[in-house]
Amino acid sequence: MTRYDRVIPPGGKGKIELAIDSRGVRGDFRKRAIVWSNDRERMSIALYLMGVVRPHIILEPGNYLSLQGVRGHVPPGHMEIINNHQRPLWIKGIATDLPDNITWTLKEIEPGHKYSLEVEDISKNPGDYTGHLFVRTDNPKKSELVIVISGQISKE
């Protein structure tokens, strides 16, 4: 979002307000805006906004798990859920849209701060699937984590 004074009298001053929605930003960022004016010597001036956006919760190694192998012998997938706040984080529940394909186990490593999530394939038939695990948390700013699960299960 950008707001600015369009007309500034001689000797006067005005404002240019630049805003960034950090929802889609992760880590270091550098945003540039160009101001175009009727000053013939400096018709355009670049403005820069920089900073760091921290996630509330970190999923390691990422928000994607792949399960591959022979049916009945598929190695489980592992993930860590790390709280990035001082205040403890509690997992309120986990749901999936792949009830026939996966099951999960959640363990506390550091209560309120680090959890281990193990996902196992329970498919009765070989085949490919893609779905999600929905992890509900008590953090109002990040009340749900969505983990993408993909499976490639072979017969032999």
Add this chain to the structure above:
Amino acid sequence: MFKISLKGAVIIFFLGLGLLGKGQSLSAKGEQGPIIHIGTTSHTFSPVYEGEELSHTFTVFNKGTATLNIKKVTHS
């Protein structure tokens, strides 16, 4: 009677052109328009958590003698 040679006329002509040019140049410098000035053109925010809105206001000065128009602000 005052007589002037062809050579002299040519010299006077080019001298005149030179003075005219100088005069135009001085005139152009005298016509001052708007002058945009932004003291600080960058800002670094303190670290924030995702989802927080970040905003910063830059102050723009017009140090010229004519109205400064901000035509647009684009993002890249």
